[in-house]
Each structure stands twice: as structure tokens, then as C-alpha cells.
Amino acid sequence: MATNNQSTEQDTFINPTPLDVDPLYQAARRVSGESAERTLAPTAAIISEDERIRFKYYHQLHLAALKGNWEAAKGYFQDNVPNAFTEEISSTRMNALLVASCNGHTKFVEMLVKRMPEEALQKRGPGGYTALHHAAIGGHLKMAKALIRKNPGLTQITDNSGNTPLLCAVLLFSRHKLVRYLALATTIEKPERPFSGCKAGDLMVNLTHMGFHVPVHDEDDPLGASDQDLVAEKQSQTNEAKTQAYQGVKKVLWRRIKYLVPCISKVGEKKLGHERACKLVHLCLKALFNYNERVRVKYFNEQEILHYAACCGVLEIVTASLHYFPDLIFSKHGSMILKNAIQWRQEKIFNLACKNTALDKMLATQCYKPSISHLAAQLPTNRQLSVDSCAALQMQREVQWYKAIETIQHPRMKQLTSAKGKTAFDFFSENRKQMRENAEKWMKDTSDSCMLVSTLIATVAFAVAFTVPGGINDQGIPIFVNKTSFRIFVYSDALALFSSVTSILMFLSILTSSYKEEDFHRALPERMIIGLASLFVAIATMMVAFGAALVIILSERLKWVWGPLIFLASFPVTLFIMLQLPLFIEMVQSTYGSIFQREKIWKRSGHRDATDPLY
Template structure:
């Protein structure tokens, strides 16, 4: 068999012996196939010069031409060279899978290669494979946004509308909202049409409602990324700003791209709604598809879609979801706090209370009531909630959510019992027994660990206060370094270390002796833990300061530069504690004292 390393001369010799049989000669084309995959243009050119018919022949068992093989191997430079040699009509040639060379190029990153193909034969961009154009495959791959832009700008046939609804929906699903907006502005009819290629008849809004990460409400950035997010300009055009200079920082570029995507998504939703309003198509907004949009947006926590839809079509807030209830009930059942906060400003909350009062004598006693008290929904345990440090604070979050939702219930039905004869609070306790036990164990383990550190610091601080650095004057018992300013730093920091560690110790002891009832996890227990950790951190800092001051006093006469490395080394444990424990402490403070629900 011909070796993959065959020279052009050996191929020439072999070509003289080529069979004239009509069946595919794999042995003959194998060296060319391998050479193309390797990007060996010298061998490829020699083969083609010897046998020009190979340029348009099928050289693989899958019916691929040399151009197909080069594109599949991502040998873009070789593709561009082959394009110059091939007849223009061969660029639309299909392989056995029904793809042209441009279909394969479209899922890559080489825009220059795509430009070479389109320049040779502009019709290649319109060739479909099982209904899929190169543009659709490029969107589905979501590898190169630049490639998508190029194919969109060069797709011009038919003149009435060269794009399909599925193309726009695919762009929306991968987050290319600005490109989708570009298309919709030129072909507005696509904004309110639905897909006919599937059974659900998805609209653009329906697709967007399934991707919460495309909106700001679906992102949970950390503290620093939230700060960057607020500072990033909202303009979609990349002007010559300082942000372009900072794009080399991966985290900044990530946040900026996210914000631009969020802004584009909101503008796209507004445009779609405005087009539907312009058409004045009531059937479109009363259809089950739009009800599904509201349901999906509520379940996914996409506040932006709800806000825009309710602004354009206020009546949509009263839509009753099949097997789901009203918007507020869905938000509560799916634990969507941002949606709940938004809905608390809407009249839907008031109407729910009215429905509850009207039904209090009849409907509530029926097990299939359409208007159950919202607190019963909130009393259920959420198996999947946002990341929370420790079971105790997850229990706190559950209590905060229940207490907040309970405010919605009319006072007349606060003790309403469900089909099992349980009040909302009884349902909450039954559903959170396991979490209560986990929270109790977590609190005790954390307290025991911190007590050990606090006890050690208290012991050291007390011993250091008795045996001061340098000793005492034998006659009067006064410390020898009393007149030294560094000694005063030592005394103050040592005293603070002792007092802080003892306070921390008492707080953790109070946790160990607590009763651990459900309501204690709301404020009492977290507050003790916050105070204990705060004073423990202060004790560690002051202990290191006292140690550094004491060591400096002992060696400063001999080594004048000694305080510098001592201070630097003392900062190491402080920094480690800050990195490991401060985020937890901050989360606890925000969870306990911060506002969990925003009503902006």
C-alpha cells in the first residue's frame, strides 16, 4: 500500500497504473488525503498537477473533494489555495453528508477562508443541507461571532427576507443578541412570528425566557465583579475608551462582555414587544405560547422579560398558568426572590389577597384550590438554592423567605390549614427538620473549632501580660522597656488580644448552650456567631501585633532593620485568616443584617 510519506514522484508513477474502474479507488487517493490533512501543499500541488481531474474528484469514501478534506482538517491556507484552482461551480458541490466546503468553514474561525469561498462563488452562502445553511451551522457552533457577522452581512437572497425565524432563534439561544437585533430591524416580521419547524412553535421571547444567564438578573457576580459591572459603560459600540485598554485582564473582559450581552438582550426583548404592539395582534399575546413565556421567565427568574412584557401589555400580569397558578405563586414556588421583589410592586399582589378573602369560606377548604395562601408555598423546603455558607445560614435564608412571603397573606387566613390539616408554620417545621439538625451540627462544630483558637490566644495573651519582654526592674518591678514606645504598642495590643479572645470565647460558648429552635436561626444564633468571629479576627490581629512589638524590642538594638521583616511575616497569618474566613463573615453579615429583598 502507498505510504503516507510518498513523494510526488512516486504518486506520478502510481497514477500511470491507476485503475479505470468506476468504483472508488481508495488506495490511489489515500496519499493525497493524508497530505491535505497535514497541510502539505507541495505534495498536494504535485498530485493535482499530475492528475488535474483529481481537483474535482471525490477522494474519500464519504464523497468529499480535496476542498472538503482541507476544510475538515482546518487547513485554511490550503483551502484558500485550492479555491483559486477549482472551478466556481465546484464550491457548491455536496459530500455524502450534504455539506459544502463553506458548511465546514463556517464552524471554524477563519473568516478569511470564508471570504475566499464567497468571492469565488457568492451563491455558496445560500446552499442548504437538510435545510441548514452555513450561517445556521455557524450560529449553532457558536465558535466565532466574527464569522456569524460576516455570513449575516453577505446573506442577501432572497431579497424579501434571506433569513429564517430559526436563524434568529438560534442566535438568541447562543447570546448573539446584537446580531439578532440587526436582522430584526431590517426584517421586523420575524420578531413576532413563530417557528414552524417544531411542535412548540417557539417565538423569540420563548427562547429568551429559557436562558437566565443572558440577563443581569440571572447573574450572581462576586463583590469585585459587581463593582466592575456598575462601572462598565453600557454603550454597545467598542469606542476608544479606557475599557479597551483594560480588556487584556480576563476578569474585566468577562464582565464587560456579560454586561454588553445583558444590554443587548433587554433591547431585543423591547423591540420584539414593540413590534407585537404595532401589529395589534391580540391573538398572539393571548396564545398559550406567550403564557409559556411568562411561566418560563418567572420560573427562571428573568425579571427583565417580565418587566418589559408587563409594561407593553399590563393585562398579562393576570394570566393564569395551566397547572401553575398566577405569576406570584410560580415565583414563590420556584424560590425566585428577584421576581418576587419585582412583583411586590405590581397589583397582582393585591388581587391575590382579594381572591384569598373571597374564597376563604369555600375554595380554601378544597384540596385543589386555585388560590392557596402563599405562605404554604414558601414553607416547602427548597432543595436547590443559591450557594450559602453552611447549613445554619441556609436555614436562616429559609426562615427569611418564609417570613417575607407570609406578609402577603391576609390576616384572616394566616392560620389556614392545608389538606393535611397543617398551618404554614407547621408545614415549615416538618419540611425543615433535617436542615435544622444539619444547622445545629454545623453551628456546634464551627463554635468548637473557633473556641479552641480563642482559648489558645487568651492563654498566650495572659501569659505575655505577666512575663513582659525584657523582664522587670528587680527593685520596683517596673518593666525595663516601659519608656519605649514599642512597649506601649505591645501592652495595648496584648490587652486587646486578651479581651477580644475572651469575648469571642463567651459568644461561642453561648452558641453551644443555645436551644437551637427554628426561629433562633433567624437572628439570635447568627448574631452570636458574627460577634464571635469578629472578635476572634480582632484577637488574631492584635496577637500578631503584640508579638511583632515584643520581638522588635528584643532585637532592635542589634538589628535596626529587624522590625520590617517581622511586620511582613506577622501579616501572613492575618492575610490567610482574612482570605479564608472574612468572606464567610461578610456573607453572614449581609444575610443577617442586609436587605434580602429589593423593592426598587
Template sequence: MESQVLMDASSSSRGARENKDEDYWRYQPLLKAALRGDWDSAKGFFDQDPDALTAHITDAKQTALHLAISSGRSIEFVEKLVDLMPPEALALRASQGRTALHIAALYGNTKAAVILVEKHPTSLYIRSYDQNQLPLHFAANGGHKDTLLYLLSVTEDDPVSKPFAYPSGALLLYQAVDSEFYGSSARTNPPAEHYIALDLVGRHPELGTSKLVDDKHALKTMARKASAFPSSIRLNRWQRLIYSYVPVENYADQDHNRSDIENPVNSSQVIAQKHSWARILGTNFPNSVSRKLQAMLWKVLELLATRYGIHEVVEEVVESFPQAIWYVDNDGYNIFGLAVIYRCENVFNLIYQMSGHKQDMMFVVDKNWNTMLHLAGRLAPFDKLNLVPGAALQMQRELQWFKEVENLVTPGYKEYQNEGNEFPSMVFTKEHKKLVEEGEKWMKDTANSCTIAAALIATIAFAAVITVPGGTNGTNGVPVFSKANAFIVFIVSDAISLFTSTMSLLMFLSILTSRYAEGDFLYVLPKRLIIGLVTLFMSITTMILAFSSTLYLVFGNNKEWILIPVAALACLPITSFMFLQFPLLVDLISSTYGPGIFGKKSDRFFF
């Protein structure tokens, strides 16, 4: 009897599924029409079956309106469909409790969102089943700024749904920062709502330090956004020049003649201070800060801002909460120790903006008795090494880090042994053994290639002097074209080409026969490579000049116009060398004789 009941129940359930599948198949023409935006076909279906207006036509419980909005094919289709539907039908939910407005926000269909809100404004406050999200959250999480701006303009701080209170507001701020909606738009004098994250914190300061259940908070997310800060943007020289002249809108510098700022209720919440990323996130903390908040701040400094080299966040957090500079993690590292480990010079350079406290910062010893110099002796992370071209220059950068830290620590730390009885120099040698080998191979490969080119040029230049263009006078051996100006150009440029190519050859040979000690990568080897490349470039240029003058002497017949094609063709190899080898030469000169990556970069006081 019991088994029969189970069989009947199973049959009933299977029959229900089959009926449901039958319904979905019945709605296939409507589904296709909604996806295509074919209103005539859909209207004919609705005329025959009015219930189809609100029916779930997919197994995800989507209505025709859900599908039409997500496809984005025809806003006219959406508009006509909404006109036929009763207002309460716009609140119908698909799977995960998503209404049509949720779908419009998710796909960034702003026009559809406007239509839905105008007919059913309460859709703004319906939450989905997944994390109780409003349409606002879907737009922010999907990265649809225009849709989010519209929804923010029509969403009120409803006392029942509380869209901007914790945790809803904290989630919205987190999503806005994660989607990088914290800066200004491209408009002139943008209103405050274009600074989405900044405006949210200005109106609700408590959101800046609110943490979600899964350890997400806006400050931590902002600290991960390296591209949001000038210090982390990799620009070439021309881009930096242009960037320095680009006007940047500043929310704090805007003319605050808005009605909401004039309102005394809101004016106390508006951030009317200079622009800073930490203040965007509400880190103007009171003197008494909870342990939980202290821990959160240290996590921001330790795992994110310091690791990514975002000194702006470090500066603002320390300025707002100075005690954070003394924090150390479980391994005993402070922010400067972490900056050394992760090779973040932007953060490390803050030590030059400090007062006498910088000495204390360098006295740190971790749980394994490693000093700051031991940390500098470690190999840099792979992603940091790859920022420098070539193993030899990578080794040079590592030596620069070690020497810089060595100059800042006390003399006793140079001979300080860690838990493994290793001196800092021993740690450096052990960690960089493979990089030294790679640097030696890179140097030798480069020198070998350039040696061949220099030898060929020297051979050609020497032979050209012996067999001068036009030959010599049979009676006294004087060159036929000795009185021509082009011949003087030939002799001078050929001589320079011979001498510079020989010099280049000697430099590259000295690189090949070098001992390749660690310290050689700091100045000796880069200096030889720089001289070799510069003289090779000079020899190529003068060789081309000598050849061009010869062409003019032999075939020009004093015709000035022939200089134009000759000069144009002569520029090709020189230009090729500039594009192929000149960037390496610039990097070598900059890293060896440039201002360097260390030193005081700002006059702003840091603790």
C-alpha cells in the first residue's frame, strides 16, 4: 500500500513537470518574439492568450518582459508591453527573485528602467533573493554607470526599505568602488552625483568603515585599485608630460552651491575638504578607534596598499590614524618592511618624508630575526622583476634596493645574523644566484650580437678609406674628388665610423670577458653596455652618412635633387635602430645615471 502511494506521488510529480514543460513549449513563439523584439508576433499571441502577459515562459520563471529587457533589441517592444500590463505585474519575479527592473539594471538597459520606474516606482525597493539586492546594486555590480546614476536620482532614502542603511548601503558602496565609480565623469563641472562613491560617503559617512559579512569593505577594495592612483599608472615620458597638463576635476574643489548642500541637514555630511582617496572612504576617524577598525586598517595597509605600492592610501590612513604606522603583522613586518619585500618604492619613499621616527621604522626585526637589510636581500616578486627589461637590469635594480636599505639601517645591522646565522649579504647572494646567471647570459648574448655588427662596420670603414670613391690620381696618388665638399664629408664620417665601431667592439669584448660578480651589475657592466651601444649607434649613423656622400660623388654629377632620395633612404636604418635598440639604451642610462627610484618625492609631511 505504501509503495503504491509513493508510485502515485511520483507519477503525479512527473505529470506536473510534463505539464509545465508543455506550457513552456507552448510559449516558444512568444519567447522568440520577445528576444527578437518582434511586437506584431507578440501582440498576436497576447490577443489569443491574455494570460501570457504575466506568464512564466521559461524554466527560470522569466516573463516576456524579462526577456525583452535582457535582449535589449527593441525599447519600443518593452514600452508597448508595459502599457498592456497592470502596474503590479511589473513586480513579478524571475528566478532568484529578480524583477524586470532588476534585469534592466543588470544589463544596463537605462531606457527600460525609466519606463518601469515611471509605471511602478515601488519596484525600486524590491529586493532580490540573492543578498537582498535592490536594482541599484545590480547596476553598480554590473558596471553600468548611466543606469546607476538614473536609479540613484529616483531612489529615495525610504525609512522602510532603507536602501542606504547598513548592510544595503555598505554593499552599494563596495560595488560602486569595485566598479571604479569614484571619480568624476567627463563633463565640465559635474554635479556631485557623478562622484558616486564620494557622494555616498558624503551623505552616509558611516558606510566608509562598514564591513560586510564576507570581509568585504570599500576601503579594502579601494586599496586594491592600483589604477585609480597616479603613482601606480605606468606612463611613458610623453604620456607623463601630457598627463601633467590634463585638468582633473576635484569634488572637494567644486562650487557647492547645490540645494542639498545648502540644506543644513545635509551640509554636515558633505565632505568639504581637499580631495583624498581615504577621505572618500570615510576614514576621518575619531581619536577612540575600535580594535576591529584598527585591525581593518592594518589589513588595508598590509595586504593591499603597501603590496600594490599605493602610497596615497598609506598616507591618508596614517594621517587619519597615526597609530597605524606602528602596527606590525604576525611575522613582525611594518609597512616599510612589506614595501621592501614587495619592492614598492612608492611606499618605501615615504620614509624620506618622515621626521626622526624613520630611524625607528628601520630598526624592525621580524620573528626570524631578519632585519630590514635581510628583507632587501630577498629576491623581488616575479611581477615586480618583470617591470624591468632584461635580467641584467633586474639584477641592477635588486642591487639598488639592497644598497638603499643598507644606507638607512645602522652599521651594526650589516653584520646582523638571522635565525639561520645568515648575514644580509649571504641572503642576497643565495637568493640572487640564478638571477646573476641569467644576467650574465643576457649580457653576453647582447654583447655577442653587437660585437658582430661592430666588427662588420669597422671592416667596411677601413676598406672604404683604402678604396676611396672615384679612385686616385695616377701620378701623385691624390683622390680624384679630394676637392669636393662631399668627399670631405665622406672622409670625416668614415673616420668617425671606424673609430667608434672599434671602441664599441672593445666595450663589447670587455663585457664578454668580465668576471660577472654581483656588484658589477650595479655600475660596471651597465656602463660598458651604454658606451658600447652609444658608439655602435654613432658608427652606424656615420657609416650611412659616408655611404650617402659616396653615392652623391659617384652618381650625383652635382645634381642637388639626388640628395633628397638618398637622405630619405639613409634615414631608414637609423630610424630602425632608434625604434629597436634606443629604448634599451634609454632604460640603461636612466637606471644607471638617472635620478633613481628612491628619494623624497613630496614635501608633504608623513608622521
């Protein structure tokens, strides 16, 4: 019982003695001879006796604010302790409001805000953070609302780094609802102007990373509807002459369609997100267009917009930036675009620098020394390699990149050596030794397995050709030669034999290949494609021949045998398609579908209006 009483006494305080009239506090001031207003840096190793007494006096308040225990703290905020709201109660120069907000105690903060004067809410703590900064960083919406209702100017106060609470919330990935609320509460008023300048650029970039430019579904949306519904409603109101009844019917139908066919909603969201992102890019660049050249250059250099856009393959940002500011192509950004595209294997960005104009050739020669072929000889990032499903396709893509880069540089560059006396292709081969071995192993293992299946099919198809169902008569003519099912059996069996033999030859040629780097460009993938296609035809026609043979034998007694046979025969064929078709399609696309298509940097694109400087 004593322990419980002691705990209760420690956590509950009622009307403590005011600090200004506390005998112990006054004695400490007289002994120390120092002013009570003297403060030391938070990082100081020694504090004054006056401060030690003050921190001891407010120690229980500090603990209560850390715990969010209002009952234990409210005694300090009676009329006899007027400075308790603003007094620094910790060595880090934080008052009770800052301590509670930093630890996420919304209820405690709300009780303090009701009793504190408006100006006291602007108190800054370590890093220059106010209580609203703490609420923004922690993602506490109710806390932020309470603070802003009492002092709307808190949204304009910046920390030591010049960040508003809104920017802090975005930088530290707070909740979407809080970010929306702060965005509406923050104004463009001086002196900070959070929606202009370089800080505005940071805000827009991080808002985009958080996904605020794409549709967001939230059942508790404070606006009462999801972004998708709002945008759909706005798009449906383009014609002012439409009646409200028509709008309501259209909205209901759209929601029903999304409910019945969810994939339509996903496609619409993806397209809408892309359109929003493009529009956001143009709005940002349009705003930057009004600044002088020095500010623009500084912004592009500090934010590294073109660098990240080229690395991530965001073609729209690159083309839009060069559309508004064409001179960027003649700066370091021009060669950086091509260099990043090659290093990160972004074919869309690389397509902007084909061998078409003098500008393209200059970019190709200035991009890397001694040549861009040496740059292509370096290994790409693992993230880009993981896009291709197997080692053979990875090797094929690398060879495709190397050959494509060779087409935009002078032939003499092929023999140009580096400081180590090696050509670009020498580096290419050395860097991809392990990759080539992995691709070779994958090709051999796949060919071995597929050739075994093809051999079994060929053996069966060859034997069945001389043991036809139903037998033969005395003249050696098959008994059921005039039946349609027999002709189907003969044709399918012959096709199965020819296809399986073709497949065997293709896989055998793969096994006996020399596996040079150039072989992975076209020769080996083409043989694998033909081999897989022939194997599929062989399996399908073998099942057709088997089904036709059963029909010939059983059709006289079991006339309903057609249906079950067709179903059972289609099952293994369908299973083979499901398992092997993705690989087959990927190899066909990678081999015959060129990823390198010429693009124009300053092409006409969407999202233009009359305010566009180049409209």
C-alpha cells in the first residue's frame, strides 16, 4: 500500500508553491548570486545552480509532459504559477508544450493550447521546431488542428533549415490527411512564401514521391470523396450546359461500373495519375520560367532534376524541361542525360540521342571519355538486370545496348583503347564473364530438358505411324482409311514427328554453340524461339493424334467420347501454354521488337495551353 501511495503522490500535484516565492528557489538565487534569466547552451556540460533548481522544481511537470499525464501536470498551471506555460523545463530549452507535442500527446497539447496565450505557441525548441512542426512530423492531425485554430500564423514559421511544418510533414512522410490539411492552412504570404522558390521545388518533388498527384482512395477522406471520384466528377462537368440530373446519373453509373469491373478503375487510376504527373511537371516548369537564368540554373543544379529523370527513365520530365529551357542541352545536363541513360539502361532516354543531328553527335562524343562504348561496357545496376527474367535475356539485352551505342559513334572508336590499353569490347567481355557463364548454363539446361521431351515425342510418333489404330487388311491398307478421324490421326502424327525433329535439331544446335557474346544477340535466342515453338506444335499435334486414335477405336460403341477426349487433350496443351508462353513472348519481343526507336527532344506533347511560353 505504501508503494501505491508513493506512486500516486509522485504523479499528482495540486497547487505547488510558485517558483518566484519558493524559499528554496530564492535561497539558491541569493547564494549563487546569478540572475535567474541567465541561460546556457543546451549542449553545455555544466548548468548554473539557478537552472538546476528550476529544472528540479519542474521535474515532475517534465515527466508528466513526457507521459502525457494531464492530471499530474495541471496543478502547475494554476494562477499561482503564471510562468509554467512558457518556462523551460528541460536542459534542451523546451517548455511543456514542446515536450508533449514532441512525444505525440495530443490530449495534453489540446489542454495546454486552451490555456496558453496565442504568442506562447510560437516557442521554438531544438532545431527551431515549434509545436506545429512536431505535430506535422509525427502525423498528428488533431494536434495540428488545435494549434492552428489558436494561432493560424504557426503554419508560416520555419525551422532552422527554413522548412515550414508542411514541408517537414512531407519530408518525413507524415499521413496524407495531415499533409492535405496543412496544405490548405498554409498561405503564400510573406516573408517565407512557402509555395515559391527552391523550397517550393522541394515541396513539389516530395509531394510527388508521396503520391499526391495520383488518385487516393480513403474511406475517411475529410473532403468527403476520394480523389478519383472528384476528378471523375470534374471531367464529367466540362460542358456547362449539362443538367445536374445527368451529372448524378453519370456519377452513379461510373461507380457501379468500377464496382462490377475493378480493372477498369485501376486502368483509369493509372492513366489519371500519369496525366496529373505530366500536368504537375508543366506547372512547376512554367513557374520556374518566370525566374532569371541564374536562379533557374541553380535550381536545376541543386535539385538534379534531369539527373534523376534520366536515371529513372522519366521521358516526360526530360522533354518538358528541355522544352521550356532548351539551353540546358548545351550545359553539363546534356551529356549527363545520355550518360545516365546508358548507365541505368533507360532506352527511352537513350532514344533521344540517336545519330540524327549534329547535336546528337556532340552529346555522344562529350558524354564519356575515351568513348561511350567504354561507358556501355560497364555493368548496369542490379535493379535494371532484374527486369529480365532469365540470364540469357539479360546477356542479350546487354549485347543489344552495346551494339546500339556503337551505331551513334565513329567506327574508329571501336578500336580506341583506355589507359589500360584495352578496347571497349575487351572491358565488355571481362565485366560480363559471370553473366555469360550464367546465360550459357541456362541455355544448356533448358535445351537439355526440352530436347528430352522432343525425343520422346519423336519416338512415339515414329512408332505409331506403323501401328495405325484398327490395323490393316490383307493388302496392307488401313481398315479405317476412309474415316475422317483416321485422316486427322495421320496428319497430326506426321506433324508431331516433323515438329519434334525440328525441335531436337534446334536444341542440339544450342548445345553445340560456342557461346560467344555476339551469339546471344540473335543466333541463340532465335534457335530457342524456334525450338520452343516446334515443341509446342509437337505436343499439341501428339495429343490430337492420340485423341483421333481413341475415337477411331471407340466411336462405334461410345459415340459421346468426342467431348471428354477434346477436354482431356486440351488440358496438357493449355498447361504448357500457361507455363512457357510468358518466356516465349518475352524472348520474341526481346529479339525482334527493337527497344531503340528514334525520338525527338523537342517534340510536341500534351498538356499545352495558351500560357505555355512555347505554345
